[in-house]
Amino acid sequence: MIQDLYKNQPDDKGHFGIFGGRYVAETLMPLILTVGDAWKEAKNDPSFWKEFEYLAKYYIGRPSPLYYAERLSKKLGGAKIYLKRDELNHTGAHKINNCLGQILLAKRMGKTRIIAETGAGQHGVATATVCALFDMPCTIYMGATDVERQKPNVFRMKLLGAEVKSVTSGASTLKDAMNDAMRDWVANVEDTYYIIGTTAGPHPYPEMVRDFQSVIGNETKEQMKEHEGRVPDILVACIGGGSNAMGLFYPFLGDKEVKMYGVEAGGYGVDSGKHAASLAGGRAGILHGNRTYLLQDEDGQIKEAHSISAGLDYPGIGPEHSWLHETGRVEYVSITDDDALEGFKLLTKMEGIIPALESSHAVAFAAKIAPSLSEDNIMVVNLSGRGDKDIFTVAQHLGVEI
């Protein structure tokens, strides 16, 4: 059964085909194995999910609407486009779904301190938020470059009670923040839990984050049944590490008729070498606990990614995406910075919804293919975050002073 093939990933050591696994320092291995055991127990415990669902509903505001974007669809003159509105979540992005799940697990494991990495600050804010809710101290690692360009989010995290550590090692961006978070964890294995923000890292993180984010795809399936009485034809989501995409795609992987597009950040174009498209421009390697596609040079040194959206600015991708890419189940494409900006403006003007620059990549790709489709084709675009945080970047690119 094809359903089973996709449902049963990963294997018990965390492998999706050759990808995934557990590539961490020995000091962390016992803890990683314990997190794996705790997760296995929690996911089979109805009371765990009851608490998750309660807070998802009353704290995050789920389910998020599945909204028929009629003006946008008509303007593009092709496919019927629906938006999955995860930008309406508390804290403004899909990140909170995962943070809520993981802090419940951390609490269950008796951990008393939380650490996390962040790029644009969305995952940092979501982590600081659940830490305030559960009264846990937290330390957020953020590259010094990002601290400088994402000041509002840094201040939000501090207001929420988090300690923000500015990382100056390497190129001072997201991957270096993740390195330093790992270094913290090695030094504090006893009391600390690491909330990884995407479907990457050592097993069980890719599986666990996917399962928490699957709330997006599960709701979409239900809601689409109400709207159209069937599954959609096309799913579109942007990909940095790939958690919002995995969350939307996973519940549909067994539905053969559903076509899926993962949209990587093409930066200045994949040929320019300045992009964050790990699948289009990288190859398999090992970083941050898992085997996956990475941007790297001949010698296996990791390259810096580039994207207009800080949330996609990562040189790797979740291992399940690498596997879905190689099996061909999902088609991976890329959208440049310039096209993403156009997507940003398009959705803002047509629907009165300001999307995050990350999600604008998905919008831009949808706009590209929609005109060639018929109105019988139903497409879902995952609106994983809202764009308030990006207005300064966008203004700068448009040459506007605010």
Added chain:
Amino acid sequence: MSRIKNTFERLKKENKKALITFITGGDPDYETSLELFRSLPENGADIIELGMPFSDPMADGEAIQKASIRALANGADMKQTLKMVKEFRKGNQETPIILMGYYNPVYAYGVEDFCKKASEAGIDGLIIVDLPPEEDEELRIYADNNGISIIRLITPTTDENRLKIILNGAGGFLYYVSITGVTGTASADVNKITPHIEMIKKYTTLPVAVGFGIKTSDDVKVMARISDAVVVGSVLVKEFDAKDGATAISEIQNIVRVLSKAV
């Protein structure tokens, strides 16, 4: 017989423990690094760990992170690291050389080809920090075929069950990471370590080296008493941070001479 085994047996007869020195290959540049590398045995290093530079050394503290960055900035890569060992072997056939680093550069080189070339260059062992026993089979097969030992890490978080998993497939010697943390940070506490070393010795006859957080002659002396070898690294490579190549080399040689008297 292997160089690692020979070295430990010779030292045992002399009633001595081994001093293992870590330097990063190509730090700060190829010529300086090779000069230092060649001079380590005559200054008292019994075994040499040569770091394979990596852009994202997650288990390392500031000193070794900076060493990697310096080396990479000056063009270090895996080919150059192997070339360094080849050059070293022209004048030294006895001192065991262990390559230490992260898996991605090895994987990018091609695991089978890497093991073959490493063996030809005269490398005796590998320590791959982010490759736990659960994942290292794909490397171990080729390492074994080429006579290279996979040296496994044991840490303060290792319990008896985990220890058995680690020992299954371990070769050369065992590397006991004396602190929970990255290299060159906290100081190791001998009272905490001793029972762990005793536990390890119950299950294996492989020599046990202690590393991470070892800085002074006193540290070395205390650790040598409870183990078979002591590893120093950060305290050496950080000399390149502020000093020019020649000055740093002679400082490092000094430190190694002093520490070798303490083992």
